[in-house]
Amino acid sequence: MQQIFNFISRNSDRILFLLLLGISLTLTIQFHSYHRSKLISSANVISGGVYKEIHDAQEYLNLRKENDDLALENAMLRSLLFQVKDSSFMSKLDSIKGVKPSDIVVTKVIKNSYNVYENYLTINAGTKQGIKPDMGVINSLGIIGIIDDTSENYATVASILNKKSRINAKIKKSDHFGSLVWDGKSTGFVQLIDLPRLAAIRKGDTIVTGGQSVIFPENINIGTIDKIYIDKQTNYYTLNIKLFNDMTNLGHVYILKNKGNEEMTKLENQRKKDE
Known part of the structure; x- marks a missing residue:
């Protein structure tokens, strides 16, 4: 005081x-x-x-909640678009047939590796959400990878930036197809190999998933042709593909529950046994 x-x-x-x-x-x-x-x-x-x-x-x-809400809304809208046939505006998008709204699970990448030869992602959805191995993973720009292993609430994804990855892919305009692989060099590029020389190609052509895949529906975006090489031993093309996705910066992704996978795989395995 x-x-x-x-x-x-x-x-x-x-x-x-x-x-x-x-x-x-x-x-x-x-x-x-x-x-x-x-x-x-x-x-x-x-x-x-x-x-x-x-x-x-x-x-x-509130951004996190708003982002989650937007991702859910986007997934719903995309699933509706997948069902549209012969629409005037669908020519701007890749049409993914046979995908029902109930067959899309929205989840988020919580861990992402991209600097080793065998890269994997971790997502916050698992068997509790109906996720199983060999399901395709995409986002709004294109393919991300394939479900590798699952727990109740999480799953690991074999990234397309994985030297063990091999996905059927094709040239969008001609339907000539090959195998999509990664040479382990750049996170922004993958390679399309075993493409026949008969294919008419040029730099900038779009590459999408092929119709022979049991993992991905046909016509999901992958990237564009950046460089063209000729394999002198096999006389096939090898294409360097610039990815639409930035694989070092991934957020929300969509899991595609392709119901036909198990039936097709079972049929193919049975054919191999018969041979």
């Missing part, structure tokens, strides 16, 4: 000045409409700025 009295005593002149200044400003604002309007305007500017910062902070904190 004594320290408070000492402080007031030492600063009595300043305190008196501030008190008189406050009284004079109050009287001026109270009895002059111009000054009063200026004060209100300034207060609105300050409070508006504070409210904006609070609102921006709240929006930032």
Whole structure:
């Protein structure tokens, strides 16, 4: 208490000045409409700025939920588009036939490797959501990989950036197909091998999934032709494909429950036994 009295005593002149200044400003604002309007305007500017910062902070904190909601909505809309046939605007999209809305699971990549020869992703969905090995994984830009292993709430995905990966793919405009592999060099490129020399190709042509895959439906985007090589030993083309996806930056993905996979695989295995 004594320290408070000492402080007031030492600063009595300043305190008196501030008190008189406050009284004079109050009287001026109270009895002059111009000054009063200026004060209100300034207060609105300050409070508006504070409210904006609070609102921006709240929006930032809600971004995760909004992103999840948008991903779910996007999946629903895409699943509806997959069912549209001969629509005037479907020519701008890759038509994925045979995919029902109930056969699409929206999930998120929570771990992603891309700097080794055998890269895998981890997603936050598993057997509880109906995920099984050998299901295709895509996003809005194209293919991501294939489900490798599952637990109740998580699954690992063999990325297309995996030297063991081998996916049937084709040239969109001509239907000539080959095998999509990765040479382990660049995260932005994969290779289409065993493409016959009869195929008419040029740089920039679009590469999509082929009709012989039991994992992916036909015509899902992969990338575009960047370079063309001729394998002198086999006389086939080898194409360097620039991916549509940035495989180092993945968020929400879609799991495709292709119901025909098990039946086709069983049939093929039976044929191999018969041989």
